[in-house]
Every structure is written in C-alpha cells, then in structure tokens.
Amino acid sequence: MLTAISILAVLIFIAIIGIRIVKQECRGIVERFGKYHRYVDPGLNWIIPMIENLKTRDIRSHTLDIPAQPVITKDNTEIKVDGILWAKPYAAEEAIKKTFYSIDNWKKAIQELAQTNLRQEFGSLTLDESLIARATISSNLERELDKLTDEWGIKVDKVEIKLIDPPEDIKIAMHKQKTAEQTRRAMKLEATGRFEAAEQDKLAKIQQAEGAKEAAILRAEGEKQAIERVAEAKARAIELVNTAADKYFKGNARELKRLEVTENSLKNNTKVVLSKDGINPQIIMGSIPTKAVE
16 A cells, blocks of 8 residues: 555656746757657646756847957958847747757857858948948848858847947048038038029019119109190190180180280290291190291
8 A cells, every 4th residue: 555655656746847837938849868859839848757858949039249350341441340130049840959959059159150241241341331331231141140040940030230440540531521521511502502692682683673664664654644634634724715715705805815824834835836826825735837937
C-alpha cells in the first residue's frame, strides 16, 4: 500500500515539475536528450523532467543598436556613422528552429552584419551624397540584412541611420557655405522685392497719369458743354428780346433796345461784326453776312 502511494506521489511530483507555461509573445521547442523533438505554442505545456528540455524565443521586434564607427566615403572622407535596427524571429516552426541551430547569438550577429554593410553603403557614396541619402541607405541596408538573416529565421523590420558626423573642418566649411548661400538668397529676394516695388510704383504712376488725363478730358468736355449752353442761352435771350422789341417797341425805341441788348451781350467781347444793316444781335450766334460794312 505504501509502495503504491509512493509511486503515485512520485508521478504527481513529476507531473507538477514537468509543467511549463509559454507566454503569448513566445514560441518554443522541446529537445529530448538534446535532440529536437517538437514545436511548442503559447500556453500550458508539459515536458518529461530530466529527459526533455524546453527552449523559447521572444518573437517581438527587438531594438538593436548599430555602434558608431568610422567609415570612408567614395571621395576619401572619414565620417562617423551609427544607426539602429529592429528585428524579430519568425513565428513559424522552421524559423524558430533556425534561431537555435543556425546561429549562436542572432542579435550580436545582426549587429556585426549591419556594421559591415554600413561601411559598404557609405563607401559607394561621396560625402555630399551620403548627407542627403539617409533614407536610401536605410532602405538598402534593410533589404540586404533581411535577405542575409533569413537563413537564421530572423526578419529585419526596419533600419534607421541615427548620425552622420563629418570631421570638424568639414563642418566649418559646410557652415560657411550654408551661410553664404543663405546670404545670397536673401540678397536675391531683396533685389526681387525692390524690382517688384519699382514696377508697382511705375504702374501706379501710369494709372495716376491716365486718371489725371481722363479727368482733364472730362473737365474740358464739361467746360465746352457749359460754354455752348451759356452761348445758346444768350443767343436765345437776344432772339427773344429782338422779337419783343419788334413787337412792342416802335421807331427809335426799338433800335435803342436792340443796341442795349447788343451792348450787354458783347460787353466782354473784343470784336464787333457789322452788317449793312448795322449791328444786328441776331447774327452773334448765327452766320456772318457775306458782305460786311467797314
């Protein structure tokens, strides 16, 4: 009886110590006597103690630093470059097996590989090309590293260049060049502004002159019309007076009235036109007789 209880206790103990829990972000493999036996998913799993061994891999993206290093560009300029990358193991069974059996330390291996490829990328570019080609270099590195690490069961998600640091003397020269370029642009913008302002001023003066011209024309036209209307009114008045003189005045009184009207009409004029019949107010706004009396 004690023997059966003992055996049961041992089995329970073995069952308990053989329980393994695999987290959601992990995948694992079970080795039996040091040899691959099976693939393990997240959750509750059981292994045979002392006979089987469970190994797990975190399949989340891992942040890996690319240490700063000096590189030589195509135009023989030494610059310091560093970067950062994100990589993760594939979740598939074969990929998890590769992370254990194809590479000893996949994180360190990717960092070393990234440094080597970084030197190659910058070595194919000049300094000026390197400074403006971060995105291109990152894309090329990501594609190349992902292709090389596939045999390790690793996926390279992204690569970023953090720093491109030229020598101090080149920094000073670049700063001077940038300052000169900014000064040149400022002078160009200032000159353009002055030119545009002069053009606007010229246009305003032209418009002002045209406006003054139009106003003068309108004033002259108005004065002309006013003079014509005044002259017409005076002629009409003379005509009415003459008509009234013929109707209501007789003899010398009629002639006197005509002379009075003529005098009032011509007092501001410098010329007097005489006809064979003497001064006749009716011809002031009419036609001059063909024969005038000296």
